[in-house]
Amino acid sequence: MGRWEPDARDRLVRAALDLFDEQGYENTAVAQIAERAGLTKSTYFRHFRDKREVLFGGQDELVELLVAGIAGTPESAGPLAAVEGALVAIAVTFTEERRANGPRRLAVIAANDELRERDAMKMAGFSSVMQEALRRRGVPELDAAVAVELGVVALRVAYGRWLEAGGDFAEVARRALDEVRIVAAALEGAE
Amino acid sequence: MGRWEPDARDRLVRAALDLFDEQGYENTAVAQIAERAGLTKSTYFRHFRDKREVLFGGQDELVELLVAGIAGTPESAGPLAAVEGALVAIAVTFTEERRANGPRRLAVIAANDELRERDAMKMAGFSSVMQEALRRRGVPELDAAVAVELGVVALRVAYGRWLEAGGDFAEVARRALDEVRIVAAALEGAE
Numbered sequence: 001m002g003r004w005e006p007d008a009r010d011r012l013v014r015a016a017l018d019l020f021d022e023q024g025y026e027n028t029a030v031a032q033i034a035e036r037a038g039l040t041k042s043t044y045f046r047h048f049r050d051k052r053e054v055l056f057g058g059q060d061e062l063v064e065l066l067v068a069g070i071a072g073t074p075e076s077a078g079p080l081a082a083v084e085g086a087l088v089a090i091a092v093t094f095t096e097e098r099r100a101n102g103p104r105r106l107a108v109i110a111a112n113d114e115l116r117e118r119d120a121m122k123m124a125g126f127s128s129v130m131q132e133a134l135r136r137r138g139v140p141e142l143d144a145a146v147a148v149e150l151g152v153v154a155l156r157v158a159y160g161r162w163l164e165a166g167g168d169f170a171e172v173a174r175r176a177l178d179e180v181r182i183v184a185a186a187l188e189g190a191e
Numbered sequence: 192m193g194r195w196e197p198d199a200r201d202r203l204v205r206a207a208l209d210l211f212d213e214q215g216y217e218n219t220a221v222a223q224i225a226e227r228a229g230l231t232k233s234t235y236f237r238h239f240r241d242k243r244e245v246l247f248g249g250q251d252e253l254v255e256l257l258v259a260g261i262a263g264t265p266e267s268a269g270p271l272a273a274v275e276g277a278l279v280a281i282a283v284t285f286t287e288e289r290r291a292n293g294p295r296r297l298a299v300i301a302a303n304d305e306l307r308e309r310d311a312m313k314m315a316g317f318s319s320v321m322q323e324a325l326r327r328r329g330v331p332e333l334d335a336a337v338a339v340e341l342g343v344v345a346l347r348v349a350y351g352r353w354l355e356a357g358g359d360f361a362e363v364a365r366r367a368l369d370e371v372r373i374v375a376a377a378l379e380g381a382e
Contacts, residue, residue: 117308
């Protein structure tokens with residue numbers, strides 16, 4: 001078990017989702033997840049900080065990609081184009097494996113208050129990281145907040161469509177953000 | 192203590208914030224909060240479900256007001272005008288007492304992961320309740336999501352300004368939403 005396990009992470013996620021299905025999230029211990037995956041508990045903790053992280057892992061990588069996507073957009077581009085760069089940058093993480101696990105993962109989270117809070121916090125974290133990246137490009141605070149929250153709406157829409165129909169996530173995200181932008185531009189205020 | 196305590200809720204919030212300041216959120220028990228407020232533990236639990244709710248209480252009332260604010264906007268009004276109705280409807284809860292406690296409350300939440308997750312979840316809950324209320328008026332899903340998230344940006348901006356400078360929250364919120372709408376309308380997409 002001490003040897004390198006190239007697909008340890010995926011195996012742990014699959015084992016965890018199987019066990020959460022069979023006996024519930026609350027009734028499953030990290031040791032059981034590791035055992036089901038044919039790995040040790042210490043391998044588990046090399047990949048995930050605690051039990052719930054098996055559902056939220058890869059967050060640091062996503063944050064890095066979002067920030068790099070914004071930084072990689074030409075300085076002349078507006079904040080929404082930079083947000084599009086961020087969404088396109090994370091497309092590499094939207095693998096078939098992730099898509100296959102998606103619906104079960106969402107079902108486990110939806111059924112547990114603590115996990116739903118963790119999920120809300122994760123999205124809030126992405127949002128604040130992207131806003132900071134835009135502020136560093138000189139985008140005014142309110143513009144950054146608006147562009148990022150529209151990006152988050154597009155991300156949610158794109159994720160749902162991609163889970164359902166698959167395809168290239170970058171393309172799905174681009175289309176969703178474009179629809180969001182058109183809707184936002186057409187909104188009327190009160191008289 | 193069995194008698195009616197007209198300001199029990201405010202006293203409990205103030206006592207809790209004092210104790211969280213003095214000894215930290217983690218080191219404070221509900222019994223201590225009640226004692227400091229000169230009330231019983233059972234009075235505490237009539238007002239708040241658990242320790243952290245003393246920081247998030249009044250959420251049900253806010254949800255009712257947000258929904259009523261949307262329902263009370265003329266059917267002919269667009270989704271953003273309905274969201275404005277929601278923000279104006281919650282203005283009654285933005286009292287001087289709440290403003291005085293605001294900065295300490297935010298500091299306690301910011302210092303604790305569990306509380307930050309709870310806070311993110313609370314905002315996500317407001318967002319989903321408003322989106323449902325718009326959907327019931329026949330607003331398409333994407334339009335509802337965009338209008339509500341812009342409303343949430345405006346709510347955050349308005350809350351910060353109101354904590355700093357006071358004033359009529361309804362007016363502060365209206366102005367913030369108007370600025371958000373103008374920024375959103377001006378955002379350019381990628382080429």
